Amino acid sequence: MHCTIEDLVALRDGEGSVWARRHVEECAACQAERERLYQRVAQLKALPALRPPRDRWTAIRDQVVAERSRVRRRWLRGSLAIAAALGGLMILRPTGPKLAYGDDLAQEKQQSAQLETALRNYDSDSRVMSGREADLTAQLEDQIASLDGRLTQLDSLQGSAQLVDLWRQRVDLMQQLVQVHVTRAKYVGL
Amino acid sequence: MTLSLSVPDILVARAKSGDLDALEALYRAFETPVYNLARRICRTSEDAEDVLQETFLEVVKSIRQYRGEGHLWGWVRQIAASKALMRLRSEKLRATDELVDEAAGSPPASVAVGIDLERAFEQLSETSRAVVWLHDVEGFTHEEIAERMGRTVSFSKSQLARAHARLKRLLSPAVD
Numbered sequence: 001m002h003c004t005i006e007d008l009v010a011l012r013d014g015e016g017s018v019w020a021r022r023h024v025e026e027c028a029a030c031q032a033e034r035e036r037l038y039q040r041v042a043q044l045k046a047l048p049a050l051r052p053p054r055d056r057w058t059a060i061r062d063q064v065v066a067e068r069s070r071v072r073r074r075w076l077r078g079s080l081a082i083a084a085a086l087g088g089l090m091i092l093r094p095t096g097p098k099l100a101y102g103d104d105l106a107q108e109k110q111q112s113a114q115l116e117t118a119l120r121n122y123d124s125d126s127r128v129m130s131g132r133e134a135d136l137t138a139q140l141e142d143q144i145a146s147l148d149g150r151l152t153q154l155d156s157l158q159g160s161a162q163l164v165d166l167w168r169q170r171v172d173l174m175q176q177l178v179q180v181h182v183t184r185a186k187y188v189g190l
Numbered sequence: 191m192t193l194s195l196s197v198p199d200i201l202v203a204r205a206k207s208g209d210l211d212a213l214e215a216l217y218r219a220f221e222t223p224v225y226n227l228a229r230r231i232c233r234t235s236e237d238a239e240d241v242l243q244e245t246f247l248e249v250v251k252s253i254r255q256y257r258g259e260g261h262l263w264g265w266v267r268q269i270a271a272s273k274a275l276m277r278l279r280s281e282k283l284r285a286t287d288e289l290v291d292e293a294a295g296s297p298p299a300s301v302a303v304g305i306d307l308e309r310a311f312e313q314l315s316e317t318s319r320a321v322v323w324l325h326d327v328e329g330f331t332h333e334e335i336a337e338r339m340g341r342t343v344s345f346s347k348s349q350l351a352r353a354h355a356r357l358k359r360l361l362s363p364a365v366d
Contacts (some may be wrong), residue, residue, distance in 0.1 A: 006351035040357060041326045043307050050223040053235060056243045057217050061210060063249050068208075077336065 003030045008037050025050045058131060065134040079148040080116075086152070103163045108167035115174035119181065133180055140177045144170060195223065195263040202262060206254050213253075217246050220263065224270045225329065231274045231320045241277055245270045269323055275338045278316055295308075310360035318353035321346055 003011075011034070024030045063082040087109075147170050154163050197219055204212035221242060248269050256265050260342035311319065320339070324330040325346070332346040339346070 002201070004351075005355045006348070009351045009354055036358070037354060040307065044311065044322070045327050047200070047308055047311075049222050049226045050229045051222050052239055052240075054239065056221070056239060056246070057214055059241055060246050060250070061214070063247060064210070064213070121362075136264055168252065 002027060003033070005033075005037070008034050012154050014039065018166055019080060037099060051163055062134060066089065069141060070147055074142070076145055076148060079152055080146070081151050103169060104164045108164060108171055111171045112167060115171065115178055118178050119174070132152060137177065137180055139178070140173055144177070147173065191230060192224065195219065195261070197262050199258075202258070203255070206256070210319065214249055216262075216266075218298075220266050221246075224266065227267065227323065229268050229272045230323045230327075231316060232277060233316060238274075241270065241273045246275045265270065267328060271328070271330065272338050275320060276278065278320060292361060307357070310357050313360060314353050314356060320355070321331075321349040322353045322357075325350055328334050 010016040229238035232238045335346045
């Protein structure tokens with residue numbers, strides 16, 4: 001009676017029975033079979049590496065960038081809600097001469113809100129972007145997020161020229177961001 | 191398969207901070223071994239490509255959790271094996287696999303004997319291929335394989351023995 005392949009595999013993994021170990025030491029046929037098993041495994045390890053037929057990095061990168069944009073937008077919406085709430089509180093306070101730029105400020109805020117709505121209509125998360133577009137989008141969103149941070153801090157200065165200027169910068173960046181999506185949508189016929 | 195899989199620590203640190211260029215460099219370093227592992231297990235190259243993509247999305251998501259214990263390739267390989275086996279399970283191929291294996295007591299008449307090892311390996315069921323590749327080539331233990339497959343250790347061991355028995359038959363010279 002010879003060792004089964006199960007016995008030989010177990011012996012190789014250091015788990016074989018005492019009987020199998022003793023038998024292999026004495027049986028030339030089982031030693032040869034064990035050697036063939038070792039050879040097969042060595043040949044499997046030596047098989048040439050199979051390489052991916054296509055580059056998948058672009059698809060991975062696009063998904064990563066889209067996910068980061070989603071997280072940023074969530075943060076942005078939170079920041080805007082806080083800014084709006086603070087702004088609303090300040091409007092209720094008597095402000096006197098500081099309201100010199102009040103109309104300009106209201107106009108910039110309204111334009112910014114309209115652009116936010118336009119941007120949402122493009123639902124960029126579910127669509128494919130090129131690497132360049134994704135880069136540009138990420139940069140613009142970073143700049144907007146940074147501006148929002150400053151706006152949150154300065155929103156108490158209702159009617160100041162500095163605040164109006166920051167909101168103008170925000171509108172400008174939002175216009176660029178919307179333009180990226182408009183261009184891409186035209187290109188892919190969406 | 192001999193590939194250099196060492197990655198500089200500085201690259202790992204940059205990848206952990208979310209640097210896309212560093213993450214791409216990691217992808218370039220590991221795309222072939224990950225694809226190779228997946229392709230040896232999965233039925234089609236498309237499935238293996240999907241495993242490659244899912245593996246790296248997981249790497250990007252989880253790299254901050256990599257503590258630098260052991261080689262980075264070992265960590266990536268664990269993810270790749272899990273994704274490949276998850277794909278096998280999600281496609282519910284196990285049931286048909288087992289039928290194929292049960293029927294493999296002797297090679298069907300249409301299957302040539304005396305073929306080369308790579309072709310013989312491809313003729314194994316996906317479950318058998320997964321066990322042989324992960325255990326004999328990648329160095330996973332039966333416990334690790336069983337856990338990822340949702341099966342028992344003895345299932346993994348018996349799959350390995352049966353796979354080798356079948357390989358032996360397929361590689362035997364044809365008898366006229």
